Amino acid sequence: MAEVEGPEARGGEPELEGGEPLEPGGYLLYRHRKEWADIEPIPQNDGPNPVVQIIYSEKFRDVYDYFRAVLQRDERSERAFQITGDAIELNAANYTVWHFRRVLLHSLKKDLREEINYITAIIEDQPKNYQVWHHRRVLVEWLKDPSLELEFIAEILNQDAKNYHAWQHRQWVIQEFKLWDNELEYVDQLLKEDVRNNSVWNQRYFVISNTTGYNDPAVLEREVQYTLEMIKTVPHNESAWNYLKGILQDHGLSKYQNLLEQLLDLQPSHSSPYLIAFLVDIYEDMLENQCDDKEETLNKALELCDILANEKDTIRKEYWKYIGRSLQNKHSTSTEPDLPTDQQQ
Numbered sequence: 001m002a003e004v005e006g007p008e009a010r011g012g013e014p015e016l017e018g019g020e021p022l023e024p025g026g027y028l029l030y031r032h033r034k035e036w037a038d039i040e041p042i043p044q045n046d047g048p049n050p051v052v053q054i055i056y057s058e059k060f061r062d063v064y065d066y067f068r069a070v071l072q073r074d075e076r077s078e079r080a081f082q083i084t085g086d087a088i089e090l091n092a093a094n095y096t097v098w099h100f101r102r103v104l105l106h107s108l109k110k111d112l113r114e115e116i117n118y119i120t121a122i123i124e125d126q127p128k129n130y131q132v133w134h135h136r137r138v139l140v141e142w143l144k145d146p147s148l149e150l151e152f153i154a155e156i157l158n159q160d161a162k163n164y165h166a167w168q169h170r171q172w173v174i175q176e177f178k179l180w181d182n183e184l185e186y187v188d189q190l191l192k193e194d195v196r197n198n199s200v201w202n203q204r205y206f207v208i209s210n211t212t213g214y215n216d217p218a219v220l221e222r223e224v225q226y227t228l229e230m231i232k233t234v235p236h237n238e239s240a241w242n243y244l245k246g247i248l249q250d251h252g253l254s255k256y257q258n259l260l261e262q263l264l265d266l267q268p269s270h271s272s273p274y275l276i277a278f279l280v281d282i283y284e285d286m287l288e289n290q291c292d293d294k295e296e297t298l299n300k301a302l303e304l305c306d307i308l309a310n311e312k313d314t315i316r317k318e319y320w321k322y323i324g325r326s327l328q329n330k331h332s333t334s335t336e337p338d339l340p341t342d343q344q345q
Contacts (some may be wrong), residue, residue, distance in 0.1 A: 030066040035079065041065035042072060060090050071100055076107040092122055098131050102138060120152065126344050127156050133165045137172060146177040154186070161190060162199045171206055183207050195230050198239040205246060214247050223247055228262060232270055241274040245281065252323065253278075254285040273313040280304050280323065287331045298331050 030036050043065050046053060056064075067087045070080040084101040087094065095125060105115060119136045126132060140146055150173065156166045184207050190200045212219045227244045230239065248256055260282050267275060283301035291297050305324035309317045 029059065029062045030061055030083070036066060038158070039069045042068040061092055063087050067097065071096070076104060078108065080104055081108060081110070088122070090194055093124050093129055093131050095131050098135050102135070112139055115139055116148065123156065127160065127163055128165055131167065133169050137169060140173065141176075146173050146179065149173045150179065158211070159179050159192075161194060161197050163197060164199070167199050167203065174207075175210065180207065180211050184211075191230065196237050196239055198242070201239045201243045205243060208210070212252075220247065220251070224256070224259070228266075231275075232266070235266075235270040235272040235275065238274055241278060245278065252285060252289070253282045254289060254291070271312075273308060276304050276308055276312055280308070285325060287327070294331065298327060301327055 024339045030039075031041065041062075043061070044056075063083065063086045066085050070077075070083060081101070081104045084104065087097045088101070091097070104110070105112065105170070116136070116139055119132060119139065123129075123132050123136065140149060149268050151168070153166050153170045153173070156163060157170075160166075174180060184204070187200055187204045187207060190197060191204070194200070208214065208219065208223065214220050214223070224244065224247070227240050227247075235239070245253070248259070255259065260279075263275060263279055263282070267279075280301050283297050283304070286297050287294060287301070302324050305320045305327070309320035309324070313320060
């Protein structure tokens with residue numbers, strides 16, 4: 001970016017450089033730069049009748065008019081590389097600018113380590129921008145060096161532990177470069193800091209699914225007990241309940257040894273809508289698998305649906321009434337017509 005130091009002109013008028021006016025802050029528009037005199041700027045074409053025309057600043061129009069010109073010429077030069085930096089400073093979400101910058105990085109044989117430093121600063125300023133994370137990913141691919149990534153991502157997550165872009169990049173780095181070691185310990189640390197962070201529970205599932213898997217009974221038991229301990233700490237934590245259901249669903253909720261008993265033991269002291277809903281899921285699984293005491297199991301499920309609808313989860317009252325009706329219609333062995341119970345009303 002061309003800047004000229006010196007005091008501002010008197011009376012608020014822009015200063016001159018070689019007879020050309022400067023923008024506030026000492027910025028010289030591209031159209032006034034002698035080294036760009038050979039370029040014919042290309043204005044943005046919004047069509048003859050734009051519905052909602054954006055009022056761009058003079059600097060924005062100037063930079064992007066000249067950027068479009070060098071892009072159209074496919075100019076591989078230092079000045080083209082320079083203007084991508086100015087365009088990114090004005091709009092770091094412009095994918096076309098980032099793409100052309102990567103073309104120039106290759107063509108001009110730029111120092112990719114310097115570019116990593118450049119993108120690091122931008123991500124720190126704009127950590128929820130798709131394009132900046134994609135640019136970093138490409139650089140890491142080119143360098144084949146992930147050595148800075150996990151620490152950098154941890155710093156970003158330290159600012160916002162639920163940053164989707166940071167987690168997505170972390171998962172790619174770990175999977176691409178096989179950096180699974182110590183990741184579960186990192187997840188443990190984050191869950192101790194915030195057990196409700198659904199992104200961290202998702203990362204836990206991602207790591208175990210891609211390493212040991214859940215088919216090993218020892219791993220599954222470890223995870224079930226780990227999750228139950230977390231639930232005891234914060235009973236109303238939906239993230240932990242979702243994780244528990246996710247790891248057991250393929251094995252059958254009702255088939256996992258002692259799970260029903262453990263949850264029933266928790267119910268008096270750690271009751272929550274999530275615990276009761278999980279019990280409904282277990283009873284439904286038992287019904288689907290033709291349990292021996294089918295009518296008794298159905299009645300337990302219907303009773304819990306009634307509790308959820310009228311006491312514990314009233315905001316979803318109609319949902320639980322629907323679940324109760326569905327279970328009764330599907331699994332009731334009674335030949336008598338259904339009576340208008342609480343679950344059916």
